[in-house]
Amino acid sequence: METEEQSRTEKLIEVAGEIFATKGRSATVREICSAAGVSVAAINYHFGDKNQLYVQCVRTACERKQKLFPLPEMDKEPVSPEAILQIFLRTITQRLLAKGLQPWHNTLLLREVLSPTDGVAEMLSEAFRKDFGRMDAVVGALLGESLNTPERRTELTTQIIARCMFLRTGKNMRSMVGLDMTQNEEPEQYADSICQSVLLQVNALRAAHQQAPLPCPVSARLPQSSTVENSQTNLN
Amino acid sequence: METEEQSRTEKLIEVAGEIFATKGRSATVREICSAAGVSVAAINYHFGDKNQLYVQCVRTACERKQKLFPLPEMDKEPVSPEAILQIFLRTITQRLLAKGLQPWHNTLLLREVLSPTDGVAEMLSEAFRKDFGRMDAVVGALLGESLNTPERRTELTTQIIARCMFLRTGKNMRSMVGLDMTQNEEPEQYADSICQSVLLQVNALRAAHQQAPLPCPVSARLPQSSTVENSQTNLN
DNA sequence: ACTTGTTTAAAACAGGTGTTTAGTATCGTG
DNA sequence: CACGATACTAAACACCTGTTTTAAACAAGT
Numbered sequence: 001m002e003t004e005e006q007s008r009t010e011k012l013i014e015v016a017g018e019i020f021a022t023k024g025r026s027a028t029v030r031e032i033c034s035a036a037g038v039s040v041a042a043i044n045y046h047f048g049d050k051n052q053l054y055v056q057c058v059r060t061a062c063e064r065k066q067k068l069f070p071l072p073e074m075d076k077e078p079v080s081p082e083a084i085l086q087i088f089l090r091t092i093t094q095r096l097l098a099k100g101l102q103p104w105h106n107t108l109l110l111r112e113v114l115s116p117t118d119g120v121a122e123m124l125s126e127a128f129r130k131d132f133g134r135m136d137a138v139v140g141a142l143l144g145e146s147l148n149t150p151e152r153r154t155e156l157t158t159q160i161i162a163r164c165m166f167l168r169t170g171k172n173m174r175s176m177v178g179l180d181m182t183q184n185e186e187p188e189q190y191a192d193s194i195c196q197s198v199l200l201q202v203n204a205l206r207a208a209h210q211q212a213p214l215p216c217p218v219s220a221r222l223p224q225s226s227t228v229e230n231s232q233t234n235l236n
Numbered sequence: 237m238e239t240e241e242q243s244r245t246e247k248l249i250e251v252a253g254e255i256f257a258t259k260g261r262s263a264t265v266r267e268i269c270s271a272a273g274v275s276v277a278a279i280n281y282h283f284g285d286k287n288q289l290y291v292q293c294v295r296t297a298c299e300r301k302q303k304l305f306p307l308p309e310m311d312k313e314p315v316s317p318e319a320i321l322q323i324f325l326r327t328i329t330q331r332l333l334a335k336g337l338q339p340w341h342n343t344l345l346l347r348e349v350l351s352p353t354d355g356v357a358e359m360l361s362e363a364f365r366k367d368f369g370r371m372d373a374v375v376g377a378l379l380g381e382s383l384n385t386p387e388r389r390t391e392l393t394t395q396i397i398a399r400c401m402f403l404r405t406g407k408n409m410r411s412m413v414g415l416d417m418t419q420n421e422e423p424e425q426y427a428d429s430i431c432q433s434v435l436l437q438v439n440a441l442r443a444a445h446q447q448a449p450l451p452c453p454v455s456a457r458l459p460q461s462s463t464v465e466n467s468q469t470n471l472n
Numbered sequence: 473a474c475t476t477g478t479t480t481a482a483a484a485c486a487g488g489t490g491t492t493t494a495g496t497a498t499c500g501t502g
Numbered sequence: 503c504a505c506g507a508t509a510c511t512a513a514a515c516a517c518c519t520g521t522t523t524t525a526a527a528c529a530a531g532t
Binding site: 008038039040041042045046 | 479480481482
Binding site: 024026113114115116121124125128129132154155157158159161162163165166169170172173174176177178179193197200201203204205 | 260261262349350351352357360361364365368390391393394395397398399401402405406408409410412413414415429433436437439440441444
């Protein structure tokens with residue numbers, strides 16, 4: 001029975017992560033332990049502290065995020081910046097509302113980003129900085145040499161991040177206001193919507209700077225879904 | 237001594253709102269009461285319950301939001317949609333990071349939007365729906381008849397809301413990632429940044445639809461700061 | 473069998489939680 | 503003044519919090 005049996009610590013992290021994600025740090029140890037089917041002393045035995053269990057949950061959430069949905073490396077084959085942007089955006093949106101597999105790591109990370117607590121900020125910044133650096137580079141490549149000023153790049157990157165985060169943070173707000181957004185609820189469609197908007201802006205910037213705009217209209221420059229088969233979605 | 241003296245209930249709402257905003261619902265009644273300089277029984281006496289005090293805090297936060305920074309009525313004088321959009325955006329950004337006067341109502345509302353709790357969702361949706369309806373109308377007017385499809389309007393409005401919310405939700409993320417964004421930290425500049433981006437997109441959409449684009453470049457169509465003196469900032 | 477070290481659980485613990493009770497001061501009105 | 507209503511508090515209350523203790527179960531080594 002060792003195949004499906006996971007160690008007590010792993011089991012505790014799993015169920016504690018889910019509860020922490022839904023109820024925040026105020027989740028009680030008795031709640032977690034009863035959900036995990038263990039004694040209340042288990043947390044203190046295995047992790048020493050409730051806080052250290054929480055830190056472990058955030059840590060595994062970070063690892064799982066970039067393990068399940070890694071930003072693909074694109075150094076080898078030359079791909080257009082537009083295609084790279086689309087792949088990046090799709091990866092990020094899939095991270096944010098991963099369906100099927102337990103999405104508690106997203107919620108937990110988001111909770112920490114919105115209101116960080118004592119000793120976890122460094123962990124998160126380390127985990128996010130790399131991804132955002134790559135996204136910034138993609139935006140820079142998209143802008144091209146003549147348009148790639150730090151201000152413009154930062155502005156566009158911030159805009160992209162804002163719209164990606166809103167996919168998650170604005171869930172309640174959308175339902176409250178009445179925006180159904182059902183057509184954009186799918187991560188790929190939402191990502192492509194952002195992508196087109198960004199390309200539209202870059203194109204307009206090019207035109208405004210008396211430079212030759214992109215030859216074909218923006219909507220035609222986006223590869224379709226089949227080309228961006230996400231390779232890591234189906235891992236058991 | 238009645239001039240600066242406020243009733244015990246108001247004082248409790250004030251200090252409780254601030255503490256709830258920073259620490260969430262897990263703030264203790266003893267913490268609140270000691271900060272307010274009253275007995276621990278005061279909350280139960282005046283509000284019956286800790287939860288009802290919290291609800292009252294959210295309620296006054298809603299009222300204060302639209303009382304301090306109302307979206308101006310623009311029915312009378314004919315103003316261009318671009319100018320209206322700018323005024324709306326500046327109002328919203330000023331709401332989100334109002335400096336000087338206690339900004340706890342923003343934080344409390346944001347906290348409720350991100351993770352709503354039992355009996356307050358209706359209150360919030362009622363407070364937000366009106367503002368977002370008006371913003372949606374502004375975006376519709378900006379798009380004009382030929383471009384004003386529900387999909388495009390919703391997409392643009394969502395984009396605007398996302399970037400406005402990110403001004404607040406992304407505060408920690410920006411500092412973690414390393415985006416300084418100091419130049420956009422001012423609400424007016426951030427609002428104008430959004431405004432220009434939206435106008436750029438609308439302009440590009442017009443051009444793409446074989447329609448005559450706006451005659452002058454986008455950057456020149458925005459009125460400067462002096463024209464949008466916010467009328468309600470300085471109320472004591 | 474005896475020991476040794478590792479896991480686990482039931483119970484106890486000290487302190488914090490929201491709430492209630494009983495009582496006191498204050499004020500306006502007859 | 504007496505009276506009742508209101509505003510408020512200190513102390514007590516029942517419960518919940520994270521943690522520790524005690525002891526039992528188990529595996530492995532000698």
